[in-house]
Amino acid sequence: MPSSARVPASTTLEVACDESGSEGEKLVGGSTDTFAHASVAVSTAVAEETIARVRVEARSPATEVKASVVLRPQNRRVLEWLLGDRGPLLGHSHVHLTDKALHLTGRMLWLLRDGARDGMGGGVDGDGDARGLHREAARRVGREAWVSVLAAFNDVVRARSLEEASAGASLLACRLSEVGGQLDRSLPAEGWSVPLDPEGLLRLVARGRGALDPIVPALADTLRHWGSPGRPFRVVHDVQASLTEAAVRAAVTGSGAEASGAFRGLHFVDSHADPRVQLADFLAGAVRRIASQVLAGDADPTLVTLVTPYLSDRSVWLGPWPAGTGATSLPRVAGR
Incomplete structure (x- = not known):
């Protein structure tokens, strides 16, 4: 060689x-x-x-x-x-x-906050809210329960019709409500909402398509x-x-x-x-x-x-790479 x-x-x-x-x-x-x-x-x-x-x-x-x-x-x-x-x-x-679940947490926060309204294609690179929410959700309600919330959001954004998006949004709102009481300190204080009206849903799907x-x-x-x-x-x-x-x-x-x-x-x-x-x-x-x-x-x-x-230090990974193995910190939530 x-x-x-x-x-x-x-x-x-x-x-x-x-x-x-x-x-x-x-x-x-x-x-x-x-x-x-x-x-x-x-x-x-x-x-x-x-x-x-x-x-x-x-x-x-x-x-x-x-x-x-x-x-x-x-x-x-x-x-x-x-x-x-x-x-x-x-x-x-x-x-x-x-x-992928951490990445989707960041995308969900962006789209359910300012991203669905501001018309910008930005992301949540390094967003402490996304990292904190994902960490606390996995710790307090378990990864499986949190992934079920993320799956509901994922389905809303990927919906192929308004009817499908509406059903998905209702399920997402329900699942967020179920876990919300245990995540009050982790959820963003302002601007966090699941749109249920047709106009809001269409805007969310339009902004989310291609952003995940x-x-x-x-x-x-x-x-x-x-x-x-x-x-x-x-x-x-x-x-x-x-x-x-x-x-x-x-x-x-x-x-x-x-x-x-x-x-x-x-x-x-x-x-x-x-x-x-x-x-x-x-x-x-x-x-x-x-x-x-x-x-x-x-x-x-x-x-x-x-x-x-x-491994890139801009990888979408929560916390350090496993300790005791030549660890490196991979702290970011990368956006678009």
């Missing part, structure tokens, strides 16, 4: 991206409770050699190596090599991690990370229907002036055709699986330690 995986500084940096755990704007009650967006900046040659080595060591006939292959117990040695300091990714990769998908703030953070040195860069991304032109524009705007000034565009590729994107897919899948285990209280300390250096 080449001695350095980094792309020569004299060229425009090309960053390959993929995600794991995407279910669009369905954030709770789906197949995954976490979302990870990974980006890698390695040469095509390094990526090809890495995929070839993994295929041999994992005894996989697949031309595209997926995270699920490397995460099998019998391939633990390969996984540790890929993530560790002897592998090709450390120092050349970045992962934005999202706890965690891939937009994740991509914004990715652009911010790679654009912060001011070096021109472009992104190659696995085909992702959620990344419409409007979504990419929102991510570029949210990345900040320095990154947006250095950004030279994004184009989509089939992961089968680009081994760099396959590495991003592997990294995103590994981090997402490990993060879900952390939420479930069933994480492997060694793997938690190995993925820690990759």
Whole structure:
């Protein structure tokens, strides 16, 4: 393998991206409770050699190596090599991690407060209300009861008709009422309400549509990370229907002036055709699986330690990464 995986500084940096755990704007009650967006900046040659080595060591006939292959117990040695300091990714990769329920708590607060009325596309990045509410709700009423509230809100915003939105809003108001007495100190003091009138509901659905998908703030953070040195860069991304032109524009705007000034565009590729994107897919899948285990209280300390250096400090995660494993603080609730 080449001695350095980094792309020569004299060229425009090309960053390959993929995600794991995407279910669009369905954030709770789906197949995954976490979302990870990974980006890698390695040469095509390094990526090809890495995929070839993994295929041999994992005894996989697949031309595209997926995270699920490397995460099998019998391939633990390969996984540790890929993530560790002897592998090709450390120092050349970045992962934005999202706890979907926490992200949805932030979106709900924004939309049920000023977001449904002010006409702005802002978010709740670093919002103490969202973090405090999510923490206290999980502690006082339990994660399951709180997720049922979030699910009701999620259904309202994703409603396909006024009738469906109205039924969902009534259920949301009921569930908030049921848990509200235990959350008085955590709920925002002003401007928090569930609209039940047709006009208010239509406004809420209109503002919320397109505002929930965690891939937009994740991509914004990715652009911010790679654009912060001011070096021109472009992104190659696995085909992702959620990344419409409007979504990419929102991510570029949210990345900040320095990154947006250095950004030279994004184009989509089939992961089968680009081994760099396959590495991003592997990294995103590994981090997402490990993060879900952390939420479930069933994480492997060694793997938690190995993925820690990759995690963005702008990840949507409540509190510190597990203590005693090379912990890093991941305190933010990221908005759009």
